Amino acid sequence: KPAVGGPSFADFLTQTQQLRFSNHAQKRLDTRQITLSDDGLKRLTSAVEKAEKRGGKESLVMVDDLAFIVNVKDRLVVTAIDAQSRGDGVFTQIDSVVFADPAKPGAVR
Numbered sequence: 001k002p003a004v005g006g007p008s009f010a011d012f013l014t015q016t017q018q019l020r021f022s023n024h025a026q027k028r029l030d031t032r033q034i035t036l037s038d039d040g041l042k043r044l045t046s047a048v049e050k051a052e053k054r055g056g057k058e059s060l061v062m063v064d065d066l067a068f069i070v071n072v073k074d075r076l077v078v079t080a081i082d083a084q085s086r087g088d089g090v091f092t093q094i095d096s097v098v099f100a101d102p103a104k105p106g107a108v109r
Helices: 009-016 023-031 038-053
Strands: 058-063 066-071 076-081 096-099
Touching: 023 076, 038 058, 038 066, 038 096
Parallel strands: 058 096
Antiparallel strands: 058 066, 066 076
């Protein structure tokens, strides 16, 4: 039961399951002028949840042409890369890749 004026347990769980962006990732988003729509953020969050269910620890999550390296356990986006900044396109020290595809029409999320 929540404390008077405090969040409910469900609200607390929702808040603790939010993705966070490291300072490094935030700088990459800013310097590379990467914007993530609400839908993109939902897809990224959903992809991290999928990685967690499958045992992923350090995941590369692809949202359209954006790549995010995510520490799954801490729900922490470590860095963000756009198509122009991929270099050779080699990602190391990851154990999983998740494609955060858009929901198909009529699909239940």
